Amino acid sequence: MxxxxxxxxxxxxxxxxxxxxxxxxxxxxxxxxxxxxxxxxxxxxxxxxxxxxxxxxxxxxxxxxxxxxxxxxxxxxxxxxxxxxxxxxVHSDYSVEVSFFNSQLLSSDGMLRLNPSRQTEIILENGQDFNGNPASRDLVVIYSVSTRSIPAQTTPSTIIVLC
Missing domain, CATH: 2.40.50.140 (Nucleic acid-binding proteins)
Structure with missing residues (x-):
């Protein structure tokens, strides 16, 4: 972590x-x-x-x-x-979050919760598919919209697992 x-x-x-x-x-x-x-x-x-x-x-x-x-x-x-x-x-059409995400896919600062969908691409740094569970790992998350709640919730377009 x-x-x-x-x-x-x-x-x-x-x-x-x-x-x-x-x-x-x-x-x-x-x-x-x-x-x-x-x-x-x-x-x-x-x-x-x-x-x-x-x-x-x-x-x-x-x-x-x-x-x-x-x-x-x-x-x-x-x-x-x-x-x-x-x-x-920095881009205007998407955001990036880099953090440790716990077993509930909540970022370490408690401000972002991930709700991956079937369309969420989950890959390794080298671009290859990651077939495991992204929970309890350091992740790079790319997303475009999130709720205004605390924690904000998002369905990311891409999750990159930092091994």
Whole structure:
């Protein structure tokens, strides 16, 4: 179970992030610098294992949300720098939620309950079908509408299981 937190902002820069000198993986790690509406800045280290929702390519100027593990160690620097687990472009036609969903498919913050239907696509990060139960797992959920109740309820279009 991962304790996900997020930061949403406009991508102000993308650059290579060397993890060691004479790095054989040079170019495989990136540093995304994001700025929100209030001018706060956060840097995300994007690794080869970072999941990009819908495998969308992110460019400077895009508005994205980066999700990271709130319990992971971070360097005490400014601006803060987090290891990105999931990156999602912000779109007006759908929403993304990344969270641990319990046995009742309720998000860890108690604000979203999933009601999957037969049309809900349940897949792995690599796009292959997931045939098990998505409950009690870390999930990326893509949905378009939800109720205004607390918790909000939705029938997602896609659930991505983070293994």
């Amino acid at each position: 991962t304790n996900f937190l997020s930061f949403t902002g406009r991508v102000m820069g993308i650059e290579d992030f060397p993890i060691m000198t004479n790095d054989p993986n040079a170019g495989c790690y990136k540093l995304f610098s994001l700025t929100d509406r209030d001018g706060s800045i956060v840097n995300f280290v994007v690794e080869p294992t970072t999941y990009f929702v819908r495998h969308e390519k992110v460019r400077v100027g895009d508005i994205v949300t980066g999700y990271y593990d709130a319990n992971a160690p971070v360097p005490l620097i400014y601006p803060p720098q987090y290891r990105a687990i999931v990156m999602a472009k």
